Amino acid sequence: MQLDDHALSASAPRTADPRATAVLPPIVRDKPAATLLVDVERGTVVFANRLAVELAPGLHLPVSLHDWSLEAGLVTPDGAPLGAGEFSLADLAAGRPARGVAVTAARRSDESAAREAMWVVGVPLTDAPAPLTRQSLVILLPVREEEALRALQDRAGDLHARAAMASELSFTISDPHEPDDPLVWVNPAFERVTGYSSRDSVGRNCRFLQGPDTDRATIDRLREALRRGETFAETILNYRKDGTPFWNQVVISPVLDADGVITHHVGIQADVTERVELERARDEALDEARVTSERLQLLAEVVDALAHHLDYGDAVDALADVAVPALATWGFVTVTTDAGRIERIHIATTHPESSAAARILETEDISWLTRSPSVAAALSSESGYVAAPFPVDVANLPERTTPRQLDALQELGLGSALVVPLRARDRVIGVLCLVHESVDGFPRAVVDTAAHLGQRAGLALDNVRLYLREREAALTLQHSLLPEIPEVEGLDIAASYVPAVHRAQVGGDWFDVLPLPDGALGLAVGDVVGHDLRAAASMGQLRSVLRSYAWSGEHAGRVVAHLDELVRGLGMADISTCVYLRLEVTDEGADGTRRLTYSRAGHPTPLLRLPDGEVVALSGALSTPIGVTTLGEPAPQAEQLMPRGSVLVVYSDGLVERRDRSLREGIAELTRTFAEVPAGASAAEIRDELVERLVSERQEDDVCLLVVRIP
Missing domain, CATH: 3.30.450.40 (GAF domain)
Incomplete structure (x- = not known):
């Protein structure tokens, strides 16, 4: 059981013996030492202060002196375990040799380093009141404390000094043979800690230290331990004579005679109020931190x-x-x-x-x-x-x-x-x-x-x-800028605009389906950089300009070129991508085949699935995005026949590009998915299948998708 060093570092003892006073200050008050209280007859450690517990932490007291020495790893200067040579820890507790021996311990404490040179001295309490006469103090002090060590060695044989040292521990002795187990002796340290004099205390059970907030369950455990003849160790809230509370670390042990009969109870006490309050403050701070x-x-x-x-x-x-x-x-x-x-x-x-x-x-x-x-x-x-x-x-x-x-x-x-x-x-x-x-x-x-x-x-x-x-307001505005899909004879058309789920702003993605005066069909998908009202306004401008040029009947390359020229000339929009496609019936189109011409201004590749299931990438006719300065090169144009049963898919990059997938990988996945759609699926069914399989639940970018099918 642990006794706080406060019990061994109180003010100077109130003894009249000058020899004891000379010994105690450097040992007990100014230089805290690892200290054991030993039952010499039984060869057991019955008490250890905090520094001693740090040297041998894995033990429960009482424990034999031999086991304590082994746990502490006490070794003499020649490297042999203490006890393997001339003296053991039991010999030292009995006062042999009186001046002690040099050792090292395996562990550090607050006052010593691991394997630091120490001196261990036993101080038998032969002059203390009975039954303490069979008790001994074993003190381990670092060799660097030369003055304290020398004083301890010089006085180790002085019985008065031993008794004085004992008086610095708060001791009580009670007689269980008398009614109510009254105290028969208290030492001066007890008087100083509690405020009760020997006259106040002797003849009374020590319950007079209890008060209104003393834990009754702890007191019940104390009574039961004493009834069974066991050592009791606990920290109890007690009260001084003036009514002030203090935390009392108590160990009460039975003292046995040669026949094993309990003759007395010896109590060792220490005022650990400061330590308990610090622990409480720490626990409260930890609780507050945990709650926070x-x-x-x-x-x-x-x-x-x-x-x-x-x-x-x-x-x-x-x-x-x-x-x-x-x-x-x-x-x-x-x-x-x-x-x-x-x-x-x-x-x-x-x-x-x-x-x-x-x-x-x-x-x-x-x-x-x-x-x-x-x-x-x-x-x-x-x-x-x-x-x-x-x-x-x-x-x-x-x-x-x-x-x-x-x-x-x-x-x-x-x-x-x-x-x-x-x-x-x-x-x-x-x-x-x-x-x-x-x-x-x-x-x-x-x-x-x-x-x-x-x-x-x-x-x-x-x-x-x-x-x-x-x-909702943004999407309403966005959809108001997108066209209704017209009915076009001989074609099955479906389109979808899917906004990014995490944005409230309107975006710059758009599509258009425009029946032209000459019977052709103009198709467009574009994407203006940005997701704000400016992007939406730019999108509206681009769509209007493209419609005006497409209405004139210009071929796809000229429409994209005019669009780029006007945008750069008037500063109408930010950078954008766009693909314009013109779908028209050919002279030889009696079988339903149509000609598709297209031009791409930095836009992702449209895909065409032929009747036999092959998916063709319309990767030609690529120029720089709208609004990017060029050297006056005309917008390119490419052509592709679109037989009956073919399906065209035009889209913005939000369909195929994500943070975890590049544009190239996305187009490849779209191609595979497009090829797997059943041949007889309508344009709306194809659109829905592509959106379901390629658009994530937390889509990061807007998506425009346009599907045109020749039934």
């Missing part, structure tokens, strides 16, 4: 859950599913419309068997919620409102619930509740309600966490709602 860490982790989980949901209802459900199980038995999140009407509620419970009751309260009449005074108070609260837990008013619930609602609430559990407003900027958009089965179910840490959660989650939910509104 758990709170931050929960807040991060909630924010992350909300960030992954673009549907407002799903975000509300995610908040309840993450927050409630971490903080309460059950609870719910409800949100309101701009007019203050409750529009959604989601209940989460930690008891799966109560899920049916939760669904009843969610999906049926929610009057139980609209009539709740605590919910109404939170929804109408002002900034600075502090939510506090309260016992559920079970008695008044029947007045504002139906019998079915009341049964469901009681099944979920009613004890205490905490209703936190979900505050977003300048208003409350809903509440987080936490319910615990117990009336005392919400510690302060949970209340604080819920308050933080209400602020963070409210703002996050409002951001989701604002994002969805902005995204």
